[in-house]
Amino acid sequence: MDKESNYMEFSLNKDMDIRSRSFDALISYMEHSNEFWYIKDHNSRFIYMNDYGLHYSGLPKGFNPEGKLDSECPVYWSEIADIIQANDRNVMESQKVIPTLMTFMYGGKEKLIQPFLADVTPLVKEGKSIGVVGRAKKLEIYSMYHLENNKCPESISFGKPTDLFTDREFDVVFFALQSLSAKEIAKKLSISHNTVENYLHSIYDKIGVSALNQLIEYCRKNGYDKYAPNRFINPNPYMPLI
Structure with a gap:
């Protein structure tokens, strides 16, 4: 086996690919980003969401989405979990990036609203999709x-x-x-x-x-x-x- 075949990879854009042997390296990169990042497994369960994403997602303070499906998260977008998960499957099956418009309500009682433009990207290992990576930027x-x-x-x-x-x-x-x-x-x-x-x-x-x-x-x-x-x-x- 080629020793590089154990790498996981995804693309930030057409000119920049990320390749890593472990989730730890990917998560370290995302933790220091001022953009919304999340990782899901092949069943569309959350593996990770960075602090920036947790802030804007509308999830209750202290709630950990790790291991949860969208439908299991106590937030308004859980009601359209079937749409989100269908898009995740499409990304993994096609191994293509799908741009997505996301609108989040956050801020507790104030209910501030922020739209994001996201790229949902296949997370690939040994040529097979093992999940998705979401990277979202505030709509400009x-x-x-x-x-x-x-x-x-x-x-x-x-x-x-x-x-x-x-x-x-x-x-x-x-x-x-x-x-x-x-x-x-x-x-x-x-x-x-x-x-x-x-x-x-x-x-x-x-x-x-x-x-x-x-x-x-x-x-x-x-x-x-x-x-x-x-x-x-x-x-x-x-x-x-x-």
């Missing part, structure tokens, strides 16, 4: 604003970033941040142009500005441009993209 936005100001992409969260605005006012703020005019915002929200103008005046009064460009500058300064209203959340918390 990249707009003309970032391009013009030489800024890196930023992660996006769902919800209202401040109680300063009502839900409807933040809908208006969100579309204003996409550089839409008041008439275009009215069309998006299926309300009248005058109603949008009234919302804008209320928003301006609250933050002490008098024009759309000032509103946009204020929101970017305070990080409100990194949020989207909850109504844009995909109702499916786990969606394979192929």
Whole structure:
């Protein structure tokens, strides 16, 4: 037997492969990562989830998912365990990476919502799939604003970033941040142009500005441009993209 045949391997991307003789080496790499990582066995039971993943997964504090199926985890995404496990099987059988959109609720009572774009990758040993490795990064936005100001992409969260605005006012703020005019915002929200103008005046009064460009500058300064209203959340918390 070729002494290298005992290696397990998976790919981070088309240019970077990870090869190791033990899970310990893989887990050491994942523990120091600021991305969401997990490993499952061939039955789709969790072998490992890093601290970053545990934080965002919505699992109760102190809960250890090791040895558990998705359906055995006390969290909302356990209800779609059949979809998750079917995707795991597809990854292992095809030995191909499947990109997946995941949306997690976390933060206890606050119920913050964070979308992740993940690659579910086959974990291969001696040419056979023995499980899957999930690597997820926060979903990022990249707009003309970032391009013009030489800024890196930023992660996006769902919800209202401040109680300063009502839900409807933040809908208006969100579309204003996409550089839409008041008439275009009215069309998006299926309300009248005058109603949008009234919302804008209320928003301006609250933050002490008098024009759309000032509103946009204020929101970017305070990080409100990194949020989207909850109504844009995909109702499916786990969606394979192929």
